[in-house]
Amino acid sequence: xxxxxxxxxxxxxxxxxxxxxxxxxxxxxxxxxxxxxxxxxxxxxxxxxxxxxxxxxxxxxxxxxxxxxxxxxxxxxxxxxxxxxxxxxxxxxxxxxxxxxxxxxxxxxxxxxxxxxxxxxxxxxxxxxxxx
Numbered sequence: 418x419x420x421x422x423x424x425x426x427x428x429x430x431x432x433x434x435x436x437x438x439x440x441x442x443x444x445x446x447x448x449x450x451x452x453x454x455x456x457x458x459x460x461x462x463x464x465x466x467x468x469x470x471x472x473x474x475x476x477x478x479x480x481x482x483x484x485x486x487x488x489x490x491x492x493x494x495x496x497x498x499x500x501x502x503x504x505x506x507x508x509x510x511x512x513x514x515x516x517x518x519x520x521x522x523x524x525x526x527x528x529x530x531x532x533x534x535x536x537x538x539x540x541x542x543x544x545x546x547x548x549x
Contacts, residue, residue: 485517494520499527 494500504510512520529539537548
């Protein structure tokens with residue numbers, strides 16, 4: 418018997434008693450949930466085909482002239498999942514603008530450091546140290 422089967426067979430059905438106007442009958446809630454899923458399913462293609470390109474173009478226009486900021490660097494490190502390692506490698510978590518290229522290069526290398534070949538490829542592309 419699988420864990421899922423055990424979970425299903427041991428689960429007890431409990432019903433909440435209606436306390437007045439706050440409780441919806443079960444069929445109405447189920448129908449509303451199906452309707453939300455159906456709406457979301459129909460909205461995904463619209464987002465991908467119609468809305469996403471418009472918003473990406475808006476992002477490109479609104480980010481013109483953007484410069485490095487601590488918030489932007491922090492977001493990048495979070496997206497690369499390396500913020501803890503960077504904090505351990507650098508003396509400060511506040512990175513002046515002139516050190517941002519170094520931090521970004523190290524962050525990219527860290528992101529690719531789990532496999533030796535991948536790490537060597539990235540370090541070669543960064544042209545920082547000779548790994549041959």
